[in-house]
Structures are given as structure tokens and as C-alpha cells.
Amino acid sequence: xxxxxxxxxxKVTEKGKDVELRCDPISGxxxxxxxxxxxxxxxxxxxxxxxxxxPDKSGLPSDRFSAERTGGSVSTLTIQRTQQEDSAVYxxxxxxxxxxxxxxxxxxxxxxxxxxxxL
Amino acid sequence: xxxxxxxxxxxxxxxxxxxxxxxxxxxSVSVYLFWYVQYPNQGLQLLLKYLSGSTLxxxxxxxxxxxxxxxxxxxxxKPSVHISDTxxxxxxxxxxxxxxxxxxxxxxxxxIP
Numbered sequence: 001x002x003x004x005x006x007x008x009x010x011k012v013t014e015k016g017k018d019v020e021l022r023c024d025p026i027s028g029x030x031x032x033x034x035x036x037x038x039x040x041x042x043x044x045x046x047x048x049x050x051x052x053x054x055p056d057k058s059g060l061p062s063d064r065f066s067a068e069r070t071g072g073s074v075s076t077l078t079i080q081r082t083q084q085e086d087s088a089v090y091x092x093x094x095x096x097x098x099x100x101x102x103x104x105x106x107x108x109x110x111x112x113x114x115x116x117x118x119l
Numbered sequence: 120x121x122x123x124x125x126x127x128x129x130x131x132x133x134x135x136x137x138x139x140x141x142x143x144x145x146x147s148v149s150v151y152l153f154w155y156v157q158y159p160n161q162g163l164q165l166l167l168k169y170l171s172g173s174t175l176x177x178x179x180x181x182x183x184x185x186x187x188x189x190x191x192x193x194x195x196x197k198p199s200v201h202i203s204d205t206x207x208x209x210x211x212x213x214x215x216x217x218x219x220x221x222x223x224x225x226x227x228x229x230x231i232p
Contacts, residue, residue, distance in 0.1 A: 033219060042209065042222035056218045110162035
């Protein structure tokens with residue numbers, strides 16, 4: 001079956017512009033995550049969606065970052081007024097609904113990422 | 120707070136030689152541990168995970184890792200590497216009730232012919 005897909009694969013933008021990054025999770029997966037991978041650093045958690053629950057936004061670095069998930073499926077990560085430090089690879093992952101208390105029990109399946117370059 | 124340390128940013132190794140990629144974590148509560156691999160131009164793929172039970176965990180492609188609670192480590196090993204193992208390897212930790220994984224900075228394994 002199809003894995004997690006992300007678009008665009010590459011995005012070059014000018015400082016100050018807004019960008020939208022899209023993630024299509026695996027069909028049936030109710031949990032969706034966004035991470036950021038900066039050069040020389042590990043993956044940084046940004047936001048988590050689970051079904052119809054309020055998202056966990058604790059990882060968003062500033063109020064310029066926002067994300068939504070429509071219909072419990074596709075998600076869009078929006079960065080407003082982009083800065084050069086926003087340049088990174090943005091990764092999306094999805095997982096099936098946890099049967100217990102611990103989300104981390106279920107394997108997260110990652111998309112190939114969107115490489116964002118802010119000039 | 121949780122954190123993951125991968126001390127080696129790059130590890131070159133000759134083909135068919137053994138390799139160990141080191142991972143240490145910091146947490147005040149019980150953890151779940153993962154190793155992910157990222158091949159060039161691909162997404163992250165789960166290699167193996169430790170949730171509970173046996174401390175020696177076997178994963179795909181001949182890799183294994185051992186959870187050592189006293190040393191707070193989860194080192195990844197393979198007895199004989201192949202060229203195709205060249206990739207970036209990430210150690211990650213999660214704790215009960217957490218919504219996300221905490222990743223290390225990654226180790227780039229380069230297998231030399």
C-alpha cells in the first residue's frame with residue numbers, strides 16, 4: 001500500500017513569504033506528527049494530531065508556525081513570514097491508533113520530507 | 120526531560136567489519152527506545168525497538184541493539200556490514216504518556232569497499 005507522502009519535495013522561498021507544506025498520511029492512520037530536521041541536529045518534534053482530539057502543539061517554535069488536519073486525514077503545516085533559520089527538512093509521520101495509553105507503542109511511518117530553503 | 124546523545128556523528132567502517140553505533144539517553148522515567156535508519160533521499164525507517172522484556176532486541180537487516188538500564192544506553196550493532204548499510208542512523212526515545220519521539224542528532228555510517 002501507499003506510504004506517507006509529502007509535497008512539495010523541495011521548496012525555495014524568499015524571506016518573509018508564507019509557505020504551506022502538505023502531508024498525506026497512510027490511510028486509516030489516526031495519529032499524525034510533524035518533525036523538523038535541521039542540518040547537524042536531530043529531528044525536532046513540532047506538532048501531533050490524534051483523531052478529533054485537540055492537537056499537541058507543544059513543539060511549535062513560534063506563532064509563525066501552525067498546522068491543521070482536515071477530515072482527520074491530510075495535514076498542512078504553514079509557516080508565515082519565513083526566516084532563514086526556518087530552512088530545514090520537514091518530516092511528517094503517521095501511526096495507527098494506539099490500543100493503550102502510550103502513543104509511542106505504535107511505529108511511526110515517515111514520509112520522505114519537504115526540504116525548505118529560505119533565501 | 121528526556122534527551123538522546125549520539126556521540127559519533129560519523130562512523131566509517133570497512134565492508135564485512137563489525138560496527139557499533141552508540142546511543143545514550145537521559146530520562147527520569149521508564150523509556151521506550153528506537154533506532155531508525157534513513158537511506159539517501161528516503162524517509163526514516165524503523166530498524167528495531169525496545170518496549171519491554173528481553174534487553175537484546177533484533178531488528179531488520181541483521182542489526183541488533185541491547186538495552187542497558189544501568190548505563191542508560193541502547194547501542195546498535197551489526198557483526199558484518201554491507202555497502203548497502205551506508206545511511207544515517209537515528210536513536211530515539213519516548214516515555215509513557217508522551218506524544219512524540221525525542222531523537223538524537225544521528226550517526227552517518229559509511230561502509231568502505
